[in-house]
Amino acid sequence: MIEIKDLHKSYKMGSNSLHVLKGINFSVEDGELVAIMGSSGSGKSTLLNILGMLDELDEGSYTLDGVPIKNMNETKAAQYRNKFLGFVFQSFNLINYKTAAENVALPLYYQKVGRKERQEKALKYLEQVGLREWAGHLPSELSGGQKQRVAIARAMAAEPKVLLADEPTGALDSKTSYEVMDLIQKINDAGNTILIVTHEPDIAKMCKRIVHLKDGIIIEDEKITQVRAAQYVQ
């Protein structure tokens, strides 16, 4: 599903350049649940941004679902993001003047899906994250965990190939964190490929594979036995 070869990325900071990713080789199969771990500055967010086509790579190659991702213009990147990728952010990033259902329907709007179908799908995905009865509420009326579940529903609504989550539990307490992870695991069980950036070991252990980044290179890449989040959730 994801194929990365010899990926380099550096940022120019005035006269000196900061080499963030120094040759990453990394691939993800269909249906995997991968945690990318590392301390801050290790390059994990940069990697996720490149995977999410939010940032461009300097060197190397990136293939997503058989499509080489390079020399993208903004329009193309936007279409690919819309078609292939779902995003979950640490700070939820829901649009605060739209209701939960409208937020979930937003990627479908950019897919040019008709209004009726959008509403139906939005409700369907809200149902999946257990928030159907909150469909008409604004984000400000939801708790943190609920917001993140809406964000996940939004990411799923476009039926992406890969779900990218940047610290999805970073702003949540551990109980809600586990609820969110439980949801992510269930989505993964349904066959979706998911990448999670986290620095919390207990969250990482709930994935099926952990990739450790340090100073821009992968120092460890291990498959683990998944800890089910459901056991922490009443």
Next chain:
Amino acid sequence: MRFIFDTNTWQEIFGSIGKNRTRTIITVIGVLWGIFIYIALSGAAKGMDNGFEEVFENVAKNSMFVWAQNTSMPYEGFRTGRPIQLKLEDATSLKNRIPEIEYIAPRNVRGVFGDAPGTIVRGQKFGSYNVYGDFPVFTKITTKKIYDGGRFINDADIEQSRKVCVIGERTEKELFEKGESPIGKFIRIDHVFFQVVGVHKFSQGGGFDSDGDIFIPFSTYRKLYNSGNNVGWFSIAAYDDADVLKVEESVKTLLKSIHKVNPEDERAFGSFNLGEVFGRVSGFAKGLTFLSLVVGIATILAGVIGIGNILLISVKERTKEIGVRRALGATPREVRAQIILESVFLTVVAGIMGIILGAGVLSIINNATQDLDFPYSNPTVPIPYVLGALAIMVVLGTLIGLIPAQRAVSIKPIDALREE
């Protein structure tokens, strides 16, 4: 194009506009005020224009009056200060010698220039009214509305020196009973019985007309007042394409030569040129229209710039939202189109509201000035002007929207999302 008619697009736009209502309303007021000023000003200018037109509508616009005074220079043995008397024959000479003259009406009056007005008696009622001796051609220069089935003086009246008269509204009111038709009735003008043939409706025609004026045939007048061939003054209308100032000049030159007046004498003949006055007034009205156009458009521009400004701030505020949208798959084109459409939508809504408000105010002013003696009537703004203003607003809205739209597109989604 599909984008514009898509209900989804509009939902998005209403969503983001409705987000900050107070600000949206204040922004809209900026443009609304602009178009309001534009509509109100140009409507008022048009109203003034119409008002002036109305004042002059009863008078041929290229008409003039010429009258005689005293000479101020000696000439061919005549002394200074000699009074000049216009004669009936002068009219024929003028008409024959100056081809630009379309109509010339010799006129006489009693009661205007210091002499006693006619005493009019009917039964027990009486009054003093100005009595004019006129030719039928007079109505070609100054229209007189005759009502109640009457008529003005005609050629037969002149030929036979008939004792007929046309009376004014006020005369009718003062001499006749309410509901009584004066047509065919007799009144006494300075002890001579005259039959009333018509009643004229008073309309301001410039000069010294009043609603009590009585018109009798010129030929009857000269018999009644023993005025011979004397003429009080000439009312002259030139052809539409003639230069009235030149005609005025040639009329005076000719009169000077007929009456043996020094060609350099400026005081021997007086004249009043309605065409010139009218030209000045209508020039003023045109200037006013132009001014209101400029002021209105400048105000609209200021309002639209305000909208651009606000959208720029709103884009800045919505950096994160735009980042999210782009992460979710909004193409730069869609982001740009949305911002521009927001701008155009705000401008047009504001514009339409401004037009309605402006029209309302114009109609209120119109109603308020209806009964006043003020040259103002039927203030309208031509539809092309309104549509033009709307088109200008759409164009300006688009142009001004381009700035925030470009700003929104230049935000990289990743930077937008990073911003806390």
